[in-house]
Amino acid sequence: MVDAKKEAKLAKKLGFDEEGSLYILKGDRTIEFDGEFAADVLVEFLLDLIEDPVEIISSKLEVQAFERIEDYIKLIGFFKSEDSEYYKAFEEAAEHFQPYIKFFATFDKGVLWLTPVIPTLWEADGGGLHEPWSWRPAWATWLQRNYL
Template structure:
């Protein structure tokens, strides 16, 4: 999958994108001063998990007595409070877990990395690997609320699917929603949601345009038009998950605020190349095309 020297290129199409999301995306209000974030402990954690469709927990180290540490924690808490205010009507809860005072509940919940955000939905636990800002966190949690599999029905949705170039994606063709093979696909999608989008179609015309056979699943790397078909269809949940664990770190990726730290988390036996370019600029566009070619040459 990865070449001998270009293991991963994290591509930022526009450097300004990292700082402009709040202006271009959600319209954030001023914090109203109401306390919505819960201090999670052994007595209330089960009730919190039951109450909210999605629960985001900040697992933090003990707050030191110095002003700098206290100020840092206050800023993090304020980000959580603002996100909680924005998502109050969406069934999303927010909580704080002190790694020292609440060590027992942290152990029960499987929290093991301080200064990390863990997101609980149903039986899934998602470690948030993005920028610690209210706008990025809110957009990520809105994605978490969505279903893990999106349907492709008709030419307009197919065109939208084909226009997704910057993200890795999977699509499967199944008989209907009652198909056991579709259900296995959904179960696998939940493990990678919302970082990797999964799509499904029950439409034979859509499948024909994508050259998909019944119960077949295709995986697309970012910036690649030609997919890789998961072998040995129909596939079980385990087979899909195993395939994605082998392929989920493509050669070329776009650096995004909601997954920027995930880019660096694995031990890689090679070189990280980070390319910055403005895609709307002719020189920048040409540079990006060169980067794509280099990544293709080093695609294993």
């Protein structure tokens, strides 16, 4: 615990600028806890930070569980492999936004076709992303189910 008044130099070095705030240090990141100061809320926040930043979806049951998540902003990406430069960038973004946005990924084309209603970014064989027309049907289905 850092007392910003007694340890002003340390607080300034760490970027702790709001008195009465709670900051979590994870690796080289400083994450400000902006939730309710209640034990159960803080524990849930810390448990979310311990989880892997990207959850891998590899089965129909996991797709169904993904679809039932309503309390969080969620993002899913399809990648050729965990070695893909796009997956590594996706993972880095997930670390930055964790635990506020839930990131999911799959490397199995079959999983995506089990439920074509998930808006998804597609990675092309030659690198880059397919043109938007290649994934528009998924968006249309998703929009129709959720908003129309």
